[in-house]
Amino acid sequence: MFELRLMAPEDRVETVSDALDALDALSVSVEDADAQTDAEQALFGEPGMPPPKEGWQRSRVIALFQTEVLAREAAQVLHAQDFFDGCQLLGVADVPEQDWVRLTQSQFAPVEITPEFWIVPTWHEPPAQAREVIRLDPGLAFGTGTHPTTRMCLRWIATRQRAALGRVLDYGCGSGILAIGAAKFGGLDIDAVDIDEAAVQSTRLNAEANRVQLRAGLPDAVQGHYDTVLANILATPLKVLAPLLCERVAAGGSLVLAGILERQADELKLAYAPYANLEVSDSEDGWILMTARL
Ligand SMILES: C[S@@+](CC[C@H](N)C(=O)[O-])C[C@H]1O[C@@H](n2cnc3c(N)ncnc32)[C@H](O)[C@@H]1O
Numbered sequence: 001m002f003e004l005r006l007m008a009p010e011d012r013v014e015t016v017s018d019a020l021d022a023l024d025a026l027s028v029s030v031e032d033a034d035a036q037t038d039a040e041q042a043l044f045g046e047p048g049m050p051p052p053k054e055g056w057q058r059s060r061v062i063a064l065f066q067t068e069v070l071a072r073e074a075a076q077v078l079h080a081q082d083f084f085d086g087c088q089l090l091g092v093a094d095v096p097e098q099d100w101v102r103l104t105q106s107q108f109a110p111v112e113i114t115p116e117f118w119i120v121p122t123w124h125e126p127p128a129q130a131r132e133v134i135r136l137d138p139g140l141a142f143g144t145g146t147h148p149t150t151r152m153c154l155r156w157i158a159t160r161q162r163a164a165l166g167r168v169l170d171y172g173c174g175s176g177i178l179a180i181g182a183a184k185f186g187g188l189d190i191d192a193v194d195i196d197e198a199a200v201q202s203t204r205l206n207a208e209a210n211r212v213q214l215r216a217g218l219p220d221a222v223q224g225h226y227d228t229v230l231a232n233i234l235a236t237p238l239k240v241l242a243p244l245l246c247e248r249v250a251a252g253g254s255l256v257l258a259g260i261l262e263r264q265a266d267e268l269k270l271a272y273a274p275y276a277n278l279e280v281s282d283s284e285d286g287w288i289l290m291t292a293r294l
Pocket residue numbers: 141142143144145149150153171172173174175176177178193194195196199219232233237259
């Protein structure tokens with residue numbers, strides 16, 4: 001395969017990407033050309049909300065083509081367009097054949113949650129100091145332990161007194177990593193739910209692989225009250241879910257929310273104020289963990 005690389009200013013990214021699509025690109029990806037420099041721009045978006053911007057001030061657009069001829073033809077066609085003014089062709093390059101499976105695997109090393117608790121892909125041996133381990137490979141559902149929001153939830157789970165978790169609900173379970181973590185740290189009668197069927201399936205398989213008991217299902221499987229309710233989703237859905245999640249927490253139980261950026265703390269506090277007194281209890285890389293006792 002061959003990739004065509006070009007630079008585009010922010011206001012041209014969408015037009016150029018659409019044109020590349022129409023020119024039979026197999027995929028089009030956009031990166032911040034200033035990544036890893038002082039000029040790097042963070043763009044945070046949420047599902048269901050319009051993207052904060054089309055692209056970065058200086059975006060690098062990379063389109064993949066089946067053949068070199070197709071890539072070069074696409075470059076010529078783009079170059080002749082009015083909207084290409086201000087854009088710059090960087091070139092066409094051969095994409096070397098690689099062992100993609102091995103390459104992907106090499107990006108997932110064991111993840112430390114606490115010195116004794118680790119998330120370990122199946123192609124790695126657990127570190128010697130690990131006393132508790134979740135075996136998990138990256139798959140279709142979110143949750144491998146590499147994201148700070150997942151890590152903060154797991155750290156919260158791992159630092160409870162044994163048996164303190166009680167009955168557990170993992171709302172928005174993804175890979176099931178939090179529910180599995182809860183099971184490893186004494187959680188009981190665990191429900192893990194997600195709106196995505198693939199996540200439900202993935203949770204079932206991961207629970208089986210880790211030999212823990214839990215029920216995975218769609219959100220209507222939620223039943224009764226839970227001593228611990230965990231939800232690592234994102235600020236906007238978490239605000240909508242406030243009454244539903246709080247209603248599920250048993251008296252004296254804990255609510256644990258993640259997927260929230262530091263700047264969103266006040267809006268979350270406000271949305272939950274009628275039901276719970278949310279506090280920031282951990283933070284990592286601009287993300288925060290918010291918890292409440294009900
Ligand atoms: C960021 S992932 C978290 C996965 C995992 N719990 C973790 O901590 O890594 C969020 C998950 O919530 C699910 N989700 C999003 N909105 C939801 C909703 N309204 N109800 C239930 N699940 C939802 C998504 O499908 C996704 O699997």
